[in-house]
Amino acid sequence: MSDLFRSEHDGALGNEIEGYLLWQATVAEAEQRARDFTLPMEWLTTSQRADIEQRYTAESLRCARADLERIAARCRSLRAEYETRYQLLRRRCVVWTLTLSIGITTFREILTLL
Numbered sequence: 642m643s644d645l646f647r648s649e650h651d652g653a654l655g656n657e658i659e660g661y662l663l664w665q666a667t668v669a670e671a672e673q674r675a676r677d678f679t680l681p682m683e684w685l686t687t688s689q690r691a692d693i694e695q696r697y698t699a700e701s702l703r704c705a706r707a708d709l710e711r712i713a714a715r716c717r718s719l720r721a722e723y724e725t726r727y728q729l730l731r732r733r734c735v736v737w738t739l740t741l742s743i744g745i746t747t748f749r750e751i752l753t754l755l
Contacts, residue, residue: 671701674697
């Protein structure tokens with residue numbers, strides 16, 4: 642049982658680490674895009690360039706976060722939908738199995754009475 646808990650805990654930790662690394666990659670990409678955006682603007686002062694890059698990065702990260710939240714919401718929605726469908730399918734299988742078992746048992750009893 643402790644192995645099961647450990648593997649679930651390790652999986653959650655792995656997901657957190659993966660999420661952190663993916664977010665850091667998103668931050669690095671946003672910063673690079675901000676630098677690329679301001680590169681042709683040679684007339685900017687250093688502080689103006691830094692300000693524009695910081696605003697560009699912040700806006701990019703805000704958009705990325707909104708996208709991730711929409712994706713997560715859709716994933717939760719799909720998971721709920723599939724869980725509902727799975728439960729329905731499972732109930733159908735149980736009902737068919739019970740019906741078939743009762744039918745076979747009844748048929749056997751009828752044959753033994755004859």
